[in-house]
Structure formats: C-alpha cells, structure tokens
Amino acid sequence: MNEQAMLNRVVDEKSYKRLLRELEQYRKQHERLRLLFNVTRNITRELTIDRLLLRTMDEVKNVLNCDRCSVFIMDDENQELWAQVAHGGDAIRFPSHLGIAGYVATTGETLNIPDAYADHRFNPNIDKQTGYHTRNMLTIPMRNKMRNIIGVFQALNKFGGPFTGDDEELLDAIGAIAAGQIENAQLYEEQKKTFDSFIETLATTIDARDPMTAGHSKRIAMYADEIAQVVKLTDVEREVLRTAALLHDYGKIAVREAVLTKKGSLTKEEFEHIQRHPEFTRLILQKINFSGKLKDVPEIAGAHHEKFDGSGYPRGLRGDEIPKLAKILAVCDVFDALTSPRPYRDRMNFAKVLKIINRGASTDFDDFFVAALKKIRLDRLLLILEDEQKDKLRPGDLSFLSSYTLTDLMFAYAEHAPSPEQQKLVSVFTKYYSSGHDQPHSSFAL
C-alpha cells in the first residue's frame, strides 16, 4: 500500500472516540485489579489476627484514598461486633445490631452514604465521643465461603468526595479475600490459645501433686520471662523459654507420689529416684512432636538441674554445654524454691536468699544470668512473688518499688548504715515479702 492510499484509508472520529473511551475503561479496571492484587499479596502474609486486621485497614485506606478504614468482626457467641484499634489498645466492642456497621452486618446490604449527617441510620454520638468528623462512608459486609457474614468493612471520609460505585466493587473484592484470611487467622489463634492454656493447666496440675510446689512452674515461667526481657531475647526464644519453664517439672509425673511428698529425709534410693525427674521430663517431652521453633523445648526443660561447674544432673553438663535457656531456668528454679513458703516455715529471709544466689554465681549458675536476675525491677518481682495475692499490693508501694531493682535491694540489705531511702526500700519490700503466707494448699487446687 502506498503512502497516498494509506492516507485515504481514514476512520471517522466517532469510532476513534469510542475506542478511546473503551481503552480508558480498561486502563482503570486494570489499575484497580493491580491494586487489588497488591493488597491481596500483602494481607495474605499475616496469620495473626491483630496484624492481619491492621495491615488490611492500612491497605484499604491507601487503595480507596480515604482517611480511615475499620474492620468489624462478628462475635457470634456474644452477638457483638468488635474492631481492632490501630497501634494497640483494647478492641472496641458493641452489640452486633447497632449503628451502620450493625445494620450492614444484619441485613447484608452495602451502604454507601455520601453525607453521614443527612442519614438517619448514622449515630453522631460516636463522632462526639471521638472528636472525629465523619463526612462520607462506605460500609460493606464480609462473607466467608459459606456466604455467612463474618464481619463488616467500613471506609470513612474519601478524599475529594463520596465513594463511587468502583470503590464499592473494589472493597467488595478485598472483602472476599480478607474474609478467608480472617477465618484462617481465627482458626490459628484459637488453636494456639487452646494449646497455651493446655500447657498452663498441665503445669498447674503437675505442681499440685506436691503441695510444696503449688504455682511453682507458673512463677518460674514469669521470672524467666523477666530475665528474657533484661537480656533482650527474641520473641521466639521467649516462647521457647516460657514453654520449657511451664513443663520443666513434667517428669515428676513419673516420680512416685510417696517419694515426692515424703516428709522428712529421703533414703539414698529415694533421692536418686527423685533426681531422675529432669530426665523423665526430657524423655516424655521428646515424645511430643515439638516441631519448628519449639523443637528444643525437651532438651532445655530436661537440663534445668544442670550446674555451671558440671556438678548438676542428670548429665553433668558444664558451662556452655548447658543450653542458654536452661541456664535461665536453673537460676529461676532455685530462686523460686528459696522464696517459697514451706509447710513448716514462712519464706526464707530475703537477705539470705540473695546470699545463696550470689554464692551460686559461677558455680551453680552462669553469672551472666544471675546479674540479669538482679536487674529485674522490684515491682515486677513482687508481682510474681505475690502472684496468689496480687490484689493485696498497694499501687503506691508498687510505684515506689518500680524505681529499684533487686541489686538496689541487695545493697540496702548489705549496708551497715543504710540511708533513709534504703531503709524505706527494705521496709516496703519486706512488708509484703515476710507477711504471713498461707500454707501452700495441700489439697488439689481446683
């Protein structure tokens, strides 16, 4: 075709414009789908519900170009809707039929309200309480694959005018993905909660077999977590440590009750029998399929009676042969044993406790973790010591103690001529520490 012929083949403007309009529509749809894909990729990577919700709200805000987004989740059991609040804080909860969100959750209708204050379903009280000014809002129901409504998406104050039909479609599509993710996250967390409370209950029942040790495993887990925070362990290490702490005495289930609870001194055979409990702990826990991050729990829990100088049991591990987290358990185990009341006496004098712990540094314990123990803030320490009767602690005293650590208390005890401040410190701490403690429960603590 020559140039002249080509110029003659012309197209009228109408067709051209129609084509341009079509192209523009595809461009827009394409952009929306691209956004949707990005949102999807980002939200499908979170499995904990809090992070998932925060991430989803952020993504929606960006994609819809609006000021706020909330995700309200149905709590069928309590007939409530709840929403995560950005950056921590307690969740908001309200009856599941109230307000715009409740209307959408109940009817399954999408509500696109261009002027909130002109709509009778809008409750201006929330704005009054929060100081926010709602102009326009888009609220859509979220459905799971069985088409049940599991929550509500709400976007507020679109920049530059009310939400469009396109926004509705986009939010609906995001909702379809988010619903599946939210259900997954709920299942995951439910399972995790059950597992965690299972371990705690187990620890309680194990401790309860021996009246001397009621509450022991739970306290060890708390002391250990304080040390973990002082030495800045990772979140995973903290979880491993907590699990190992709660289960460290599980092997006692294989120790004969008559030996475990014997009053008076043990025979050599009985003593050897009871000393097998960390080994039993390890062997039993090894049967559990602790996978992934928890896989070292059996080793750690089973090494809580090893000593730094190699004189411990069952293996006589020495120094850094002992797993780091087991070293923490060892310090906490002894600390709790020394500071617990016994059936025949109240708690050991605290100065003496400190002396024994200090003496054990570098022989029984890794002194790095003894040092960490001594950095625990006194208010937090007291909350663990007095776990059973926390409500007796006066807020003023806790606040006073929060400026000091165990080290400060140690110096105050050691001082021949303590300052008034040191005297007050000892006196406030001792008031709780040495006040008559109930005999530990000898009956099963149900």
Next chain:
Amino acid sequence: MNEQAMLNRVVDEKSYKRLLRELEQYRKQHERLRLLFNVTRNITRELTIDRLLLRTMDEVKNVLNCDRCSVFIMDDENQELWAQVAHGGDAIRFPSHLGIAGYVATTGETLNIPDAYADHRFNPNIDKQTGYHTRNMLTIPMRNKMRNIIGVFQALNKFGGPFTGDDEELLDAIGAIAAGQIENAQLYEEQKKTFDSFIETLATTIDARDPMTAGHSKRIAMYADEIAQVVKLTDVEREVLRTAALLHDYGKIAVREAVLTKKGSLTKEEFEHIQRHPEFTRLILQKINFSGKLKDVPEIAGAHHEKFDGSGYPRGLRGDEIPKLAKILAVCDVFDALTSPRPYRDRMNFAKVLKIINRGASTDFDDFFVAALKKIRLDRLLLILEDEQKDKLRPGDLSFLSSYTLTDLMFAYAEHAPSPEQQKLVSVFTKYYSSGHDQPHSSFAL
C-alpha cells in the same frame, strides 16, 4: 460541530491500529488479572496444606491451560523437596538439588523449557517410571516474604504449544500468593500436630501412673473412633470424641496414687475418692481454653462414667441427658477394662466379655452404641486389642477376620453346634486374644 465538519475530522489508520493494539493488550492483561484474582480467592480459603496444594494445582492447570501442575515444597531439615499427589497417596520426596525442580529450587531461576527432551537438565527417567510424556514445562521458584525459596511451581504440557512469557508472569504472581498461604498452612499444621501429640503423650503418662491402665486412653480413642465410623459421625465429632477419649481419665492426676494403685479392696472413703476422677477431669479440662469445635470436650470427658439408667456418676445423668459422645466413651471404657489383662490374670474370657457388654445394653449403655460396637470389623478390633504387639498378627489371619464383625463372633460363641467356619473364626480370634499377654508394665513406660 455540524455533520460535515465531523466527517472531515478524520484519523489516520496507523493511529487507529496502534490504539487497537493497546486496547488488545489491556484486554489481555485485564483477563489475566481477573483470573489471578479468582485463583487467589480460591486458594486463600484453604488452611490445611493438602487441600491448599491440591486446590492450587487445579487452579493453575485451568489458568495456564496445561495438563499438569505440581507444587514442590522445600523441607529444609531433610534437604528434600516433596509434592502432594492428587487424590491421596503418599507424597513424593527427593533430594532438593535433583532434577529441574531441584535446579530451580537451588538457583532461584525460572526455567521455561519448550522441549523437555532437548534439554540436558531434564531427567527422562521419571517419564519412564510414570508412563507420562513431558513435552514442555514451566518451573518457577516460590519465595516467602523474606525472599527465601520455600518451594517450586511446575506446570507441564501446555495445550497448543510451549509456555509464554505471559504464563511466566502469571505463575510468578500466583506463586507470590501461594507462598504466603503455604507458610500459613504449615504453621497451622505444625501447631496442630504439636497439640495432638501433646494430648497423646499426656494420655500415655496419665495411664502410666496406674500399671492396670497402661495404654487404656489410647485404646479407648481407637475403639471410639471405630464406633464413630460405624455410626457415621462428622469429622468434627470424631475429633471431639478422640480428644475427649484421650483425656477422659486426666482427672486421675488428682487421685492419690496410694488409692489409685492399691492392691486389694478399697475402703468406702477410698472408693468415693477414686469415683471423683471424672469430675476432676471435667473441672481441670474446663480450665483449658477449649474453644470452637472442642468446647464440649470437658463435659463429654467428664461424663464417661454416667450410665444410661441414671445409676452412674458423678451426676447420675440418665438417657439422653448424657452427651452422645460420652455414651460412646462409656461403652468403650468398659470394653477396654474387660479385655485388658490384669496383674493377677490374663484377659477375661471373650465370651464372658460379650455377655457383660450385652447385659449392660439399655441399663449401663445406650444400646444403639452397643449395637455399633458389635458392628466393628474383627481385624480392626484385633489391631486395637493387640496394639502393643501388632507385628505378631499374621496378615492372612487379619484378612480372614476382615470379613466378620463382633456380632459374627458372638453368634459363633453362642452356637451349640458351630459350623466349621464359626469354629475357625473363634479359633483364629482366640489364638491372639488369649495368648499369654505380658503383665502390664509396672514401671513407667518410657
């Protein structure tokens, strides 16, 4: 603008064609993104790894219009890749550096091979083994959010020619979503496995406190699951039943060991003490945050000593006041007690066991579940009875027994002039059932 002027405003064909091409591209991209969104919505709804993988493979096959798709998952611990096989069967496993999948997993490169047999990296042995003929293949790495390779996607035999660059992009995008979902599913299953093995280990240790009951809880769980299958319980009911069965005697941890293991008869006080164990079970399990589908476990486990006529304990529930799943536990509990060897004797004669169970129908038990018990196939029953020494069971005998149920055996026992077939049935079953059983372990079964 008048008509004449409009006709004069013309556009040359070149621009028009350019526009058409652009439009066509947007149409294609739009179609791909729409597919991608559908795939995403479908795969994000599966949280168990097997279903997730099968679903993903199906979706990819459809979207890429090819004959097969495999997802290979990295098992870092064993340096292997594994793949789910469609419709059940064991997963395939191989060292993670082998073959095309291994190459992609190791290098992180995408491989688009238009002619497999012309590529030296292709291993034709797999085709030889499977009888499949690979023509072309597209293999891409899957990365998690830390950009680590967690697996490989492989699509085989695109209909009508090799895979295109567009296919590569699409598979890459699906991979990005699937990677997150696979990691989520792995976390979920890991957690579930840990929880399940935890409960099993717990059941074992509880049973081990009393040598009379070694293995009891595990066997009850197995008998109960057989009944569950006979009466066609749902998967969720089966999971609840299994959990309740494994934990039904957990309250024994609160029973004094001296009472639990006392030889000879119990005093009235001791008997009352031991009878509190189902109540202890319920109370302890209630402290566990059994949420969602497992929430009735404490009630069910705590009611395993209730009797149909109201003469059981602790509550004296009657008839349908007793939870359905607890009725199943009650039958299985007695059946296991009767068929377990005791320290002072071998197993009870099986004809007598059947007599006691039959006599208990409608008084102790709901006869619906007694009937279900009697429908259990004898090979499966024997596998549970002989759980500790399963390997002694001859395959030929199991195969013979698989044609009969407990009812058949009962008739055979009751027959005054049993047929040769009935005689064989009794003789094969009795050979295992009554052959000397080890005394139950009196030491802790580690």
